[in-house]
Amino acid sequence: MTPLGQLLIERIREGGPITVADYMTDCLLHPVHGYYTTREPFGTAGDFTTAPEISQMFGELFGLALAQAWIDQGAPAPFALAELGPGRGTLMADVLRATRAVPGFHTAARVVLVEASPRLRAVQGQALATFGVDTSWADTVDDLPDAPLFLLANEFLDALPIRQFQRGEDGWRERLVGLAQGQLAFGLSDLLAKVPDTPAFQTAALGTVVEDCAPARHAVATLASRIDRHGGLAYLIDYGGWRSQGDTLQALRAHAFDPPLAHPGQADLTAHVDFEPLAALAPAYAYDTQGAVLTRLGIAARAERLARNLSGDKLESHHAAHRRLTHPQEMGSLFKVLAVTRASAPLPPGFAP
Ligand code: SAH
Numbered sequence: 001m002t003p004l005g006q007l008l009i010e011r012i013r014e015g016g017p018i019t020v021a022d023y024m025t026d027c028l029l030h031p032v033h034g035y036y037t038t039r040e041p042f043g044t045a046g047d048f049t050t051a052p053e054i055s056q057m058f059g060e061l062f063g064l065a066l067a068q069a070w071i072d073q074g075a076p077a078p079f080a081l082a083e084l085g086p087g088r089g090t091l092m093a094d095v096l097r098a099t100r101a102v103p104g105f106h107t108a109a110r111v112v113l114v115e116a117s118p119r120l121r122a123v124q125g126q127a128l129a130t131f132g133v134d135t136s137w138a139d140t141v142d143d144l145p146d147a148p149l150f151l152l153a154n155e156f157l158d159a160l161p162i163r164q165f166q167r168g169e170d171g172w173r174e175r176l177v178g179l180a181q182g183q184l185a186f187g188l189s190d191l192l193a194k195v196p197d198t199p200a201f202q203t204a205a206l207g208t209v210v211e212d213c214a215p216a217r218h219a220v221a222t223l224a225s226r227i228d229r230h231g232g233l234a235y236l237i238d239y240g241g242w243r244s245q246g247d248t249l250q251a252l253r254a255h256a257f258d259p260p261l262a263h264p265g266q267a268d269l270t271a272h273v274d275f276e277p278l279a280a281l282a283p284a285y286a287y288d289t290q291g292a293v294l295t296r297l298g299i300a301a302r303a304e305r306l307a308r309n310l311s312g313d314k315l316e317s318h319h320a321a322h323r324r325l326t327h328p329q330e331m332g333s334l335f336k337v338l339a340v341t342r343a344s345a346p347l348p349p350g351f352a353p
Helices: 003-015 020-029 056-072 090-098 118-131 214-230 275-279 290-296 299-307 312-326
Strands: 079-084 109-114 135-138 149-154 163-168 171-180 183-193 209-212 232-241 250-253 256-258 268-270 284-289 335-341
Touching: 003 020, 003 171, 003 183, 020 163, 020 171, 020 268, 056 090, 056 149, 056 232, 056 290, 056 299, 056 312, 079 090, 079 214, 090 109, 090 118, 090 149, 109 118, 118 135, 149 214, 214 232, 214 275, 214 335, 232 275, 275 284, 275 335, 284 290, 290 299, 290 312, 290 335, 299 312
Parallel strands: 079 109, 079 149, 109 135, 149 232
Antiparallel strands: 163 171, 163 209, 171 183, 232 335, 250 256, 250 268, 284 335
C-alpha cells in the first residue's frame, strides 16, 4: 500500500468509512502525498495527456474564440482572462500567443489562474513569464474578480471530488470507502442518504449508482453569476456526457487504467462530468462535442497552415494530433464543450443552432 493508503487505512480504522469525495480529495490534493501536490502527471512521461499538451491548436482556437467574443461584447477593459486548473500552463500560453495580435486584448486582460497545487503554480508562472501580461493566482472560483469573465477550463471539473449514491428498494445509500480484511474496500452506508433532485437521480433504475459533484456545481454557479452580472463567456471542456449514470470513478497510472483504490496518491483519479446539472446553473448555455466545436472554430484550416512548415515525423505527429483532438473514436466525441453565456447572448464561437 502507498504511504497515503496507510494513512487512510488508519483514519478509517479510527473514524469509520469515508465518502468517495473525501477519498478523492486526499488522493489528489493531500498536502504531502497528493497526486497533484507531488507528481508531474502530464505528457508522455506522466500518467495522461491532455488536449493542450497534444497540440498548440487547441489553445490557439479557444483563445481566438474568447477574443472574438470579447470583441463582440464591446472589448470591455479591464477583464479577467481566467483558467481553472491550468496544469503546466500550456493552454494559457497558447491562448496568449494566439491573441497577441488582437488589439487591446493583452493590455485589458488580467490573467487569473485558479490552481490548488503550489508546485503547479510555479510551473505555470514559468510558462507565462514571457508574455508580460498581469498574472495572479486564486485558490478557488470564489476569488475570481468582479469583472467581465472570459474563462477556460480543460479537464478541471473531472478532477473535482464526487460522491456516489446507489438506489435501493427503500431509498438511496451512499457508496463509501471502508475496510475489508484490513484493506481499502467499497461499501454502502447503513443510513439512507438525501440526494440532489436532478434528472439523473430522478430517472435512475433500482441498483444504479449516480454521482454528484457539488464542487463542480458550485464552480459553475459562481462563474455563471459573474458572467450574468458583468458579461463574458466560459468554455468548460471535459470528458463526460449529458446525463451520467453509473460508477465512472477511474484511476490512471502510466497511461493505463488502475483500480481506483489500488494506489492512493500515485494515480490520477477522475470521474465523468455530468453536464446536465451544470448547464442548468447557467443563464444560457451551448453544448456540443469537442470535435464539432474545434471543427467550427477552424481546426482544419489551422492544421493545414501549420503542416506547411513540417515534414517527416513532425508532420505525421501533427496529423495524428489533429485526428486525436477531433475524431469521434478518439477525443472528438467523448469530450464535450459546455459554453456558459449571459441570458439572450448570441451563440458563442464554435457553436451552431
Ligand atoms: N487543464 C490542464 C490540467 C488538467 S489536470 C490540462 O488540460 O492539461 C487538473 C488541474 O486542476 C491541475 O492543475 C490540478 O492541480 C488542478 N486542480 C485539481 N483540483 C483542484 C481544485 N480543487 N482547485 C484548484 N485546482 C485544482
